[in-house]
Amino acid sequence: EAGVAQSPRYKIIEKRQSVAFWCNPISGHATLYWYQQILGQGPKLLIQFQNNGVVDDSQLPKDRFSAERLKGVDSTLKIQPAKLEDSAVYLCASSFNPGWGAGGTDTQYFGPGTRLTVL
Amino acid sequence: AQSVTQPDIHITVSEGASLELRCNYSYGATPYLFWYVQSPGQGLQLLLKYFSGDTLVQGIKGFEAEFKRSQSSFNLRKPSVHWSDAAEYFCAVGAAEYGNKLVFGAGTILRVKS
Numbered sequence: 001e002a003g004v005a006q007s008p009r010y011k012i013i014e015k016r017q018s019v020a021f022w023c024n025p026i027s028g029h030a031t032l033y034w035y036q037q038i039l040g041q042g043p044k045l046l047i048q049f050q051n052n053g054v055v056d057d058s059q060l061p062k063d064r065f066s067a068e069r070l071k072g073v074d075s076t077l078k079i080q081p082a083k084l085e086d087s088a089v090y091l092c093a094s095s096f097n098p099g100w101g102a103g104g105t106d107t108q109y110f111g112p113g114t115r116l117t118v119l
Numbered sequence: 120a121q122s123v124t125q126p127d128i129h130i131t132v133s134e135g136a137s138l139e140l141r142c143n144y145s146y147g148a149t150p151y152l153f154w155y156v157q158s159p160g161q162g163l164q165l166l167l168k169y170f171s172g173d174t175l176v177q178g179i180k181g182f183e184a185e186f187k188r189s190q191s192s193f194n195l196r197k198p199s200v201h202w203s204d205a206a207e208y209f210c211a212v213g214a215a216e217y218g219n220k221l222v223f224g225a226g227t228i229l230r231v232k233s
Contacts, residue, residue, distance in 0.1 A: 004162070040226075042209050042223030042225050043221075045221065093163075106219060110163040112162045
């Protein structure tokens with residue numbers, strides 16, 4: 001079974017430029033997550049999709065970050081314009097469904113991440 | 120809201136020695152608890168999870184963790200560490216009332232010396 005795919009793996013941009021990241025979740029996974037992992041910190045959830053609808057975007061800086069999940073499969077995360085503090089690894093994860101349920105089947109599977117450096 | 124504390128930023132152990140990584144959480148009800156491992160340049164891999172039932176949870180790669188409600192802890196253990204276990208370990212807590220969002224600790228970097 002293929003894992004979560006992300007591209008690009010690395011990106012270097014100047015501040016005030018724009019950048020986009022792409023994520024392809026595991027086939028059949030309804031829920032998709034974008035996390036931001038700043039060096040020395042744990043991942044922080046930016047946005048959670050259930051199919052193509054947003055479940056939680058409370059920690060997404062909406063003045064500069066946007067995300068979409070067209071057709072409930074692939075997703076893109078965009079930053080425009082980028083700031084120095086946006087330098088981080090952006091992780092995409094997916095899970096089969098958002099409900100824990102009996103037995104808890106909702107393991108989140110993570111992609112390798114995109115390392116963004118803003119100069 | 121839930122929160123997670125991993126008190127140790129770095130831990131160094133000798134190969135073959137036992138390991139315990141600490142994790143303390145803050146949440147009023149019974150949380151869902153996870154341990155993930157992240158190798159350099161890689162995504163996070165789930166080691167084990169606790170949802171309910173037996174408080175001693177077995178995971179992959181010989182890891183186990185014990186949920187202690189009285190101490191609000193979910194420490195990760197391994198009886199004999201291998202050099203390949205060197206990585207960063209993250210504890211995370213989730214809760215259904217928060218939409219199953221995971222909150223991660225800051226991580227513990229494990230170094231293994233031969």
